[in-house]
Amino acid sequence: MRTIIIAFTQPGLQLAKKAAQNTEGTVEIYGHERCTDGTIHSFYSVGEVIKEQFYQCDRILFIGAAAIAVRVIAPYLKSKTTDPAVLVADEDGKFLISLLSGHIGGANEWCSILAERLGAAPVITTATDTRGMFAVDLFAGKHRLRIVNPVMIQDISGRILNYEPVGMTGNDEYIDLLEQAEKQYPGQIQVTKNENGEFESGIQIITEVHEKEVFLRTIKLVPMNLAVGIGCKKGKSLKEIAQAVYTTFAQNHLLTERIGVIASIDRKAQEQGIISFAKQMKVPYRTYAAQELEQQAGTFTASSFVKGQMGVDNVCERSACAASGGGEKIVAKTACDGITVAVYKIKRNEE
Incomplete structure (x- = not known):
């Protein structure tokens, strides 16, 4: 900061x-x-x-x-x-x-x-603050949810301030969070599947690429719950780093909006391509010493060449694992023109 x-x-x-x-x-x-x-x-x-x-x-x-x-x-x-x-x-x-x-x-x-x-x-x-009402952008920031279409903030806030009904929905992983918000702001937002179309506007937590929107006017929130580990040859550009990550995500049907942190080994702490990509995604860039990466628990794609160069047998998977707090491996080491990418799901208490 x-x-x-x-x-x-x-x-x-x-x-x-x-x-x-x-x-x-x-x-x-x-x-x-x-x-x-x-x-x-x-x-x-x-x-x-x-x-x-x-x-x-x-x-x-x-x-x-x-x-x-x-x-x-x-x-x-x-x-x-x-x-x-x-x-x-x-x-x-x-x-x-x-x-x-x-x-x-x-x-x-x-x-x-x-x-x-x-x-x-x-x-x-801010009207929602002065009147103690639900604010979707504040809710999103508090819970590490990326707002995909911020133009809808005004619509949602305007309806809430005008005492108009606004729905909220998401998959089972987020139902407790939504119900807590509903309880905290009774009469302002309501958890619903909107099967009968009773809510014209609503807030939807989306985690899948082709997930269907359930409201006519939907503000889409995407959990920033993926850690991306990157290894690369020296001097890779922002364009090359971004292309490798975007390609990996597309091949595995993942939303790039879910990226919550970028990680690598400390020897790449000044790698401008990775630094610029993290800034572009508006997420932190974390690096770890080889010894710390070596201590990560799990099964990793080992490389004797990488071990000789970096002091640890894998950079992308191990750094993603570290940044995720030991979360679930979503995408194993994927190579793309001198760049390796791996993706782990961040543990909820690490988000």
């Missing part, structure tokens, strides 16, 4: 430092050149900072006028599924506003936590 904090004045810089101390992950402070103290990044134009950093960070905190934040980020907004979380605080730290990506980006939750730590009043205006 990478956060940048932007301040324009000395009081703002002091608050920025306090916020940084109370924010998890990697935090970098950018201060206007008139108030920099030599310990932070200095800038003359905030527009240049945002141009360089907007797509490279997960969260942004502006300390200053909300209008400045709105104007400077406006040209870079793409989608609620990709934009970073953005907060705005006044220089005195009295108020903290959740400005962008409240649910999927986590701005609302971050706002509430950071406001408490700073002694500020959180300002959250």
Whole structure:
């Protein structure tokens, strides 16, 4: 998790430092050149900072006028599924506003936590939050479900806010989760197979490639429950890595939306093709030492050549196994032009 904090004045810089101390992950402070103290990044134009950093960070905190934040980020907004979380605080730290990506980006939750730590009043205006109602994007994020068609978020939320019926469905593996949500938000969502078409709009957890939608207007949620292990020759490009993974998934009738983590050996930690693919899929990239991979339990496709090169007899299967928490093997080692791919199902407590 990478956060940048932007301040324009000395009081703002002091608050920025306090916020940084109370924010998890990697935090970098950018201060206007008139108030920099030599310990932070200095800038003359905030527009240049945002141009360089907007797509490279997960969260942004502006300390200053909300209008400045709105104007400077406006040209870079793409989608609620990709934009970073953005907060705005006044220089005195009295108020903290959740400005962008409240649910999927986590701005609302971050706002509430950071406001408490700073002694500020959180300002959250998302209707489902202020009225304590079900939010499908928040539900998806909490339970590691990828939203396939985010354009439907507005339809679902609008119906719930207008007290219109919305259905929920999924296979037996997720029925308990759906029933818990129904119980938590009575009268707002209802678990159903929709056999009689009583619900026009609904939420459906989909796990299979050709799974039939049961609602006329369906927001599709896909569990991000697959770990993909990758081994490759040095220098393989993003295009080559992606093609190998997509081909493997197509051959085994798997949804690529189910990818939840990419894994490999630590000697591939700086392999740009794999790093870029993980970023493209918006999932973490985890690497493991040969000794740790060797300790994984299970049956693996061994290679004496790989053993001699990497110190372990298999990279893709063992790394996928490690990243899945010892889950079920779905696809064994599959070779594709100098790249090997394996797929494991992540154990539920590891998701």
